[in-house]
Amino acid sequence: MTGTLVLAGTPIGDTADAPPRLAAELVAADVIAAEDTRRLRRLTQALDVQPGGRVVSYFEGNESARTPELVDALAGGARVLLVTDAGMPSVSDPGYRLVAAAVERGIAVTAVPGPSAVLTALAVSGLPVDRFCFEGFPPRKAGERLARLREAAGERRTLVYFEAPHRLADTLAAMAEVFGADRRAAVCRELTKTYEEVRRGPLEELAAWAAEGVRGEITIVVEGAAEPGPDEAGPAELARRVAVREAAGERRKEAIAAVAQAAGIPKRVVFDAVVAAKNAAQDGPREGKGHH
Structure with a gap:
């Protein structure tokens, strides 16, 4: 037995x-x-x-x-x-x-x-709770953290993370960069304890708050990505998404394909957006030199 x-x-x-x-x-x-x-x-x-x-x-x-x-x-x-x-x-x-x-x-x-800190934070976050996924602790190294967040950028479900207080500001800033500055989130600190605190707002705003220093056990809840649409993102935004993936180590061809798939648009549209952004960046300095 x-x-x-x-x-x-x-x-x-x-x-x-x-x-x-x-x-x-x-x-x-x-x-x-x-x-x-x-x-x-x-x-x-x-x-x-x-x-x-x-x-x-x-x-x-x-x-x-x-x-x-x-x-x-x-x-x-x-x-x-x-x-x-x-x-x-x-x-x-x-x-x-x-x-x-x-x-x-x-x-x-x-x-x-x-x-459970996961379920408690999710319940009090004020974000959708019908579908969610738990991502655990993001990687400690900046490059690896950016790559992991990039993998979740198109996730429709609400995301739940744990994080150490001394890395919170950097993680929220990376989330704002990858998910978008206006993506809604909640930082739950010291849940069920005397100094329990739940801060809700856009990722960019939460990152600025965390930069002042935060203590305690931390759980982050992030709103899932919005449903994609062909006219949802303009060329500049599409080029930015490709740039984020490239910065995380992804090859441009794969980054363009991934952005196109997530947005529900042809790869050619994203490719043209990247080319247009590159040309705009090159044209800028030439115009400046003409005035001097």
Whole structure:
């Protein structure tokens, strides 16, 4: 008889949001795998429970090495509870490897639903919630971040991101460049905590606000792209979209094809727009020299 892997959601800020079943699972588990054992200790104290089994650490640095050990315990009949620092395990947190390994071995996997920064931010953002996608943390390096955002530029669904506070301004500025300065967004800071704040507005405006410095846990919600139309973007805008893709490392031919497909127009139209923009840039200096 194999055991059961239990993924338990933990509070993202307010410990009063802990699901009632969490306390029972903490007592019943044979093994508790925690992203941070010190945080787990504070949580159990807040819930006034004593863990019933042994506690082991399970974080990014030891996830690969510890997974086989936990799978063996599950195979032997143990009930293993996985908790991370906040929210649901495996959602931008450790857990995916363990879930995949357990499923491969035919071990039962269940969950204790709990708080989620993704869904909480989405719900309070004021942006469409009927269709959305979670993009996790954008890449740290500017070029890689720009390329990742470019991939999502035509996404119609509402986009949800996590971000570190010290990179927020740069990420919002990159989003304004790729998605458009007027694209609506919401920055959700310190959700469910004492200093919770939700800033809503165009990406350009939010980037300027974030440049002054922001602290705390951050979730960004961005409005999806508008439905394309042949007359929606003029030549200058089409050329700008191609330039953004080229700046991110894409070849011009592929960039033109991608922009055309996203806008629902022939590639020739985009090509002509790029040529016109290039000619305009070259003509400008010549006119200036004529006046001197």
